[in-house]
Amino acid sequence: GESVGLHLPTLSVQEGDNSIINCAYSNSASDYFIWYKQESGKGPQFIIDIRSNMDKRQGQRVTVLLNKTVKHLSLQIAATQPGDSAVYFCAETGNTDKLIFGTGTRLQVFP
């Protein structure tokens, strides 16, 4: 069946450290993966995406890694800042219109 799940519900990091948020997916037909950030009371905000023909993509302070062999996706945030505190969702889609979201990981950044 289709499912996207997250390994850790809450991640606490110190300001300046790197953060790694993980996600597992089960639909091997999925070929597009996205990380969204959601702050309290707001809509999901696009962070970075990756297609299945790649295994790594970098943005500004963020890197997404895709391991299709084990169906694993991760988001790395370098030099985590207080403004990075939010819930992070991975989402996937295949040959369908809908995004399937994971349950979310709350990132807490401490000074």
Add this chain to the structure above:
Amino acid sequence: EPEVTQTPSHQVTQMGQEVILRCVPISNHLYFYWYRQILGQKVEFLVSFYNNEISEKSEIFDDQFSVERPDGSNFTLKIRSTKLEDSAMYFCASSELAATDTQYFGPGTRLTVL
């Protein structure tokens, strides 16, 4: 930077009443979506819309729900007879060329059914 907008930000209604949630997608986007998020849970797909018709819907999107693009800019979600369990955040999203393009989300409408 263009963004998806939604109104109202918060809607309170009585059970059994009809509500219409409104969205203005990004202007050059062709695909439109509604998602919902029950408090503390993950975001769930409701429906996608392209070329003035529903292209995909979830099992949540039953006969009580309908979508419409009444003009060139608005995209609406109507719930005909609200139930307590319809209380949630409703997010509109749009993407440019295809469902596998990046979907950009609006700020959401919080629907509270009493």
